[in-house]
Amino acid sequence: MAVKRSEELMKQLEQEIITGKLVPGEKLDEKTLTERFNVSRTPVREALHKLGSIGLVEILPRRGAAVRKVGLKELIEMFEVMAELEGLCGSLAAQRMSDEELKQLRLCHLDAVPCVKAGEFDAYYDVNVRFHECIYRGSHNNFLAEQTKNLRNRVAPYRRIQLRTPNRLQTSFAEHEAILESIEKRDAATTSELLKAHVTVQQGSFNNFISSLPMDLLNDNS
Amino acid sequence: MAVKRSEELMKQLEQEIITGKLVPGEKLDEKTLTERFNVSRTPVREALHKLGSIGLVEILPRRGAAVRKVGLKELIEMFEVMAELEGLCGSLAAQRMSDEELKQLRLCHLDAVPCVKAGEFDAYYDVNVRFHECIYRGSHNNFLAEQTKNLRNRVAPYRRIQLRTPNRLQTSFAEHEAILESIEKRDAATTSELLKAHVTVQQGSFNNFISSLPMDLLNDNS
DNA sequence: TTTAATAATATTGTATACAAGATTTTTTAA
DNA sequence: TTAAAAAATCTTGTATACAATATTATTAAA
Known part of the structure; x- marks a missing residue:
């Protein structure tokens, strides 16, 4: 024991x-x-x-x-916070990541290529998680990294569905490419904006996500 | 029972x-x-x-x-996240607070006047908490409000000391005034910046805070 | 047959009992 | 006298027992 x-x-x-x-x-x-x-x-x-x-x-x-069943209102609220935290991670990562860490991130990004080509949703989902956690760590703020990871886990039960929508794999991958490049340029502001948009609620794709959610996973009070 | x-x-x-x-x-x-x-x-x-x-x-x-003893490194990390969350609260509050809520906030701000005049640290501390929680609620994002409040509570054991430094009461009050005005102007970006600065780590006052911390409250590994 | 009240059952909250791993004290040897 | 080893004590982790609340089933009346 x-x-x-x-x-x-x-x-x-x-x-x-x-x-x-x-x-x-x-x-x-x-x-x-x-x-x-x-x-x-x-x-x-x-x-x-x-x-x-x-x-x-x-x-x-x-x-x-x-x-826990999360209500639609709360889910949107969570994404609003998530976007901000991911943005902060990105901003800090752009300023603080070492060249070694950057190399790791690019390698991770490359791992996604076969998944995108083959349209393997579940495999891509895992690589995607690794990519984001790489950025979390790159913030060199362990507390922030943990908080962001926790929040990601909390919305995870609702998110896995998100990637299954058509073209979402290609879009996500392209966005990752842009994020990676802006980190390599050490452009904190752009990285933050790109990551916020990548996660976010304002985008049109989020509405698709919302409407694709099975109603019985959601709480009623919303 | x-x-x-x-x-x-x-x-x-x-x-x-x-x-x-x-x-x-x-x-x-x-x-x-x-x-x-x-x-x-x-x-x-x-x-x-x-x-x-x-x-x-x-x-x-x-x-x-x-x-829990928080290490100095972690404490700084927590303030970094705190600043971002407070900033987001402010930004959203500037966009979403109702006139009634704004009135409440101003009333709360006025409650601080006697404390500042009399230099009553503990009383000001409480009003300060109320002022900030008013803004949290004003974000109309309950999840964000809870997260921010939780984080505030987590750093609270170390923060009470912060206000005891000379002039900090007056400075804090003046900053609140500016924050309040920018919310009244519905200026989201400025409110966010002011709040980040108000909480933040970058300011010179933070260094004073750090050095005034009793070492035995901090974890060693930092 | 349907509804309301009551009884039976099941499930959770708390207390206590026992087991296993830390800590402290005591004993013994250098 | 000091240091190391062993024993005793204390504290935590888990299991079980009991108490209190919810849920379900049953019964009785409309």
Whole structure:
């Protein structure tokens, strides 16, 4: 028992929520989880409460836990914040990334080429995450990097769908190219703007994203 | 037992950390807390873990919990993010606040006058918090408002000291006046810049803040 | 048959018990 | 007297037991 059971459990559940194996709204009752993971209720509860305060799980007092359903209003709000944080990451990365880090970023970008060519959505999704996390780290602000990653994870259950819309792969890849170039030019302001637009809410593509969301993943109060 | 004991406890401890009654580094062992609040270890642990994932408490596996000590590097990083979020709040508030909300904000600003005149640091601190939270709400982005408030709380244990430096009260008040005016003018860009500067790290006053921090509140690894 | 009230069941919140890993104290040897 | 090893103590992590609240099922009345 070197590592805590509750910690393992929490990571496992977190991953399943982020990747969409557990869908928003799905009930997470303690009994089922104790049986599934062969542990007592104590570590299960600990894990659920932790996920609760991260915002991935909703805890209804005396009524159990469920994968958090985010309302449309809140989802838009989250993207608004996300855009700003990604923009800041980009701005700082343009100013602070080392040449070595820049090389890594370009390599990562190149990894996406075969996925785009073959139209492999899931593979591209993963490369995309790596590309962005590279920029987060490039900000040389670890706290910012963590915050941005957390927020990205929180919207992840709703985002995976976004890339599946036609042409979105090509568009995303082209935007990455532009972002990469502006970082290489050390142009902080442009990088920030490009990243905001890349993530953002104002773009026409966001409306497509909104309308493509399955209604049952969303909370009603919005 | 209408409301959960663990919830009460968590709020109480959170407040004591934010207000500085519990100082960074202070050990929070379960036994002491169970005796103090007359509850069993279960709700105590739940509260501590929740505070852990908010970032106010550090949980060392099998070695107990303590009020989180933030390193100097991390503190600067947090202010960097804080400035950006406050700036975004301001920008959105300038665009979205209703006339009624604006009136509230000005009233709040006026509440600070007697505190500044009398040099009442603690009273000003509270009005200051209200002023900023008014702007958070004015962004009409509830998620952003919460995130910003959380971050403000996280740095709060280190911030209360900041206002005690000479002239800081007057300077802060004057900056608030400028911020208020630019919101009234609906000038989003200026409001954002003013707020960033108000919070920020780049200003000369921040260096004074840094040097005035008691070393024992800070983590060593920085 | 439908609805309302009550009883039975299930699930969550808290307390306590036990197990395993840290910490401290004591003992022993250099 | 100091340092290292071993034992005792303390603290945390997990399991289980009990209490309180929700949910579901059953029964009775309209």
